[in-house]
Amino acid sequence: MAAPKVIPIDFHKLEPLPYFPQGHTIRIKPNFAIGQSFSLHLFIASMEQLIESLLPEKIMKSLRSAENEEHQRVILHNLHKILPLFTHKASGNTISVTVLCPAEYTSGVGRYVADMLNRWAYPGKHWNIVAGRSLTFECIQYPAKPLYLVEHFLTAHEEQDRKTIMNNLPLLFQELRINILAVYYARYIVSIKSLSLEQKMSMIEENISSLLSSPTKIQDSSIYDEMQQFLIKLSAERKIDQVKENISYLMHRRPKTFDPDVFYEMKQSITLFKDKFIAQRDHRHISRVMAYLYLFKKTVKHAMRANPNQRYISLKILKTFYNAENHKNHTLGILITLNLSETERFEKRHILESIKTYIPDIQFVKDTYLIDRPDEKIRTFYLEVEKAHDLFFTLEEIKNLKRSLLKELPMRIEHVLHPIFMPRNEEEVIRNIITLAKQLRFLRDIPQAIISYEQQTHTELVFAVIFVRTLREKDVTLAEQLHHLSIHFDESKVVGYIKRRYPKEANLFRIHLPKAPFLRKDSYVDLQKARQVIVHDLTSSLGNFRDFNGGMIVKQNEVLQELLTLLPDLNKEGEFLLENFFYSLRPAIMQSLLPAKVLKELFLLHQMAIQECIATPFFQKILHTSGYILVVTASTSKGLQEKLEAALKSLKIHPRNLTLSHLLHSEITAIGYIYRNEEEKQGEIFLQKLTNCYL
DSSP: OOOOOOOOOOGGGSOOOTTSOSSOSSOEEESSOOTTOHHHHHHHHHHHHHHHHHSOHHHHHHHHTOSSHHHHHHHHHHHGGGOOEEEEEEETTEEEEEEEEESTTOTTHHHHHHHHHHHHTBTTBOOOEEEEEEEEEEETTEEEEEEEEEEEEEEOOSHHHHHHHHHHHHHHHHHHHHHHHHHHHHHHHHHOTTSOHHHHHHHHHHHHHHHTTOTTOSSOOOHHHHHHHHHHHHHHHHHHHHHHHHHHHHHHHOTTTSOTTHHHHHHHHHTTSOHHHHHHSOHHHHHHHHHHHHHHHHHHHHHHHHOTTSOOEEEEEEEEEEEETTEEEEEEEEEEEEEOOTTEEOOHHHHHHHHHTTOTTEEEOTTOOEEEOSSSSEEEEEEEEEEGGGOOOOHHHHHHHHHHHHHHHHHHOEEOOOOOOOOOOHHHHHHHHHHHHHHOOSTTOOOEEEEEEEEEOSSEEEEEEEEEEEOOTTOOOHHHHTTTSOEEEEEEEEEEEETTTEEEEEEEEEEEEESGGGBOTTSOBOHHHHHHHHHHHHHHHHOOOEETTOHHHHHHHHHHHHHHHHOTTOOHHHHHHHHHHHHTOBSTTHHHHSOHHHHHHHHHHHHHHHHHTTTSSEEEEEEEETTEEEEEEEESSSOHHHHHHHHHGGGOOOGGGEEEEEEEETTEEEEEEEEEOSSHHHHHHHHHHHHHTTO
């Protein structure tokens, strides 16, 4: 078989490609031969386009308007004075980062930039580089100094992650610029053979010192500001050296507790703090923070290996101060390590809200927030708070905070649920309209409404309302009556008549409510409360109407309000527990049927059980009242409810005679029962089963 015939291609006669702009102002030549490779020619064209998009608009305008090549050479010569250049942009879920720098004395800069992006584009979380391209080249108009161009691509699927990365990149570019130039000058000076070693070292120190004075700021800074920044950096470096000595001492003192990898962990943690933070704090405090950071992460990791589904929280409160304008400001450092699942969220605001529950007049100290993500499930947080007017924290406040935060923080963890996509069921809507229309038989009948939850966004709750009323001659539209509310009307139509004269009007609309007022302390949305607000607003605007699907809800709210009245001394935490207790009652119908006095007694038993279980792993209390037997069993061990249900399974008690309550608080599970004691003998058997199941 004959060999295939090779047809030579003349690239100069090829038609211009439609997706590459022709006639680039900057023409480049790579430092290797590309021959007749069509794909390499396309690659070079794309890199020319990338360079032009990277360069400042002022330089590009000067190059395009240059009178001759000599003028262009002068402009490109001046370009070298402002290198390296950085740019970043987001397109969809992809973020591109581009760097242009001298090719000489910067070997390895591509790997260095990729590594820094991987570790610090999102501090504390590794961000993989998904693609990249780079080229060493020289400009045809100015071939004297070769250049290096590199572009890296990252992907971030969550909008919040993209925003965080885009905000972090400008600060990261400042650090990259200083490091690249420091290496460039150092390598250049070392390559000069005519200088002695002492002269080389002196020149390197001078160049690095000039870089630390932040010449890349857009605004001009005074010599005082530049010196201040330089002194802060020197002070921070001295503190870091002292911290290393302190950690080294701990490592030799407690070799079983502190492994050699503590220095790697320390390096990772220190880079999360700013130089100003380190310079203003005592080195012993920073050493304590680093030591606890290491120990907490190590402890939680070890515990999760044994039981990965358990919640673990390590907490340390450090009394400290920072120096600002020759004055000591007294603060509390809060250090927290905990494990989270993929559907849980915990941030600075949750910590501050928890602290303000017990010390309301605190405020966050700027630039003290640190978050470390050693792996996907473990988070470590550090922040500092201070009192207004520089007041001291009392010893009693600190003790109370230590006791309370361990209980409060788990309740503040936010559970993130994916939004549900469920199109409106038109058949059900029509059926509901017909049902409501049938309720209007006489002219005196009040309007009928069905209010149902529809969806939520990051900021709003949306409820769908079907409102059917009888129209009279002077009635205005609902849109006019509800103009002060945030409402979107879907449709309005006549669905029948009374006495063949008065139309029955059905209105379909959605009410939008801000979400924030209905967030509980555990970040769950209180839909019941939001629905009550809607009923109140509609009643105020439209007058009385029948809440067709809210009868049970109204009765529940009445019982809950009566229960709150019977317990007037509850604090905010107690009210939160009471709500959890009330809505845990099963069957749910019993929330409306049981007397509030009986529920009060059961709740008090729950409170007693939680307090007692702090000191003992098991607690059980029995109370006879008003024809009911109340039993509360609490334990810190798992599987309590399953054991109790198995013990009662053989009795086959009717659901109306047995009500179950469930309360989880600080890893303590409390299970309560209300048994309607109609037959004394059956009540004794019921108690015997419950008391014997843990023997």
